[in-house]
Amino acid sequence: MNNEVKLGHMIRYYLSQNNMTMKQLGELLDKTESTVSKWIKGTSSPQITELSKMTFIFKTDMNTLMYGAADIDSVIKVxxxxxxxxxxxxxxxxxxxxxxxEKSKKEKES
Structure with missing residues (x-):
């Protein structure tokens, strides 16, 4: 999963956790609902200023917002x-x- 897609999943997750719509997030960031939708789809990426604002809106940190907490911890360890x-x-x-x-994939298929 590339970083844009992962970020999109995380934005979608935080929107749902905060009972917030794409339109509401866009309004807080002075962006359109369409722009937020593109971030979620991974077809474009927010600028660092928007990412920074989202960490405050969602009460999280940059790494968790962009990569997910478990993933970043694993990446650092490896x-x-x-x-x-x-x-x-x-x-x-x-x-x-x-x-x-490969073993894990086979087990999931069975």
């Missing part, structure tokens, strides 16, 4: 581990992770 490994071990980790992903 990145830190991978930095400490040599190239051969990084490749082993990637192959192991790929096998786990």
């Amino acid at each position: 990145t830190n581990i991978m930095r400490e490994l040599d190239e051969v071990d990084r490749e082993k980790v990637c192959k192991f992770a790929q096998k786990l992903l």
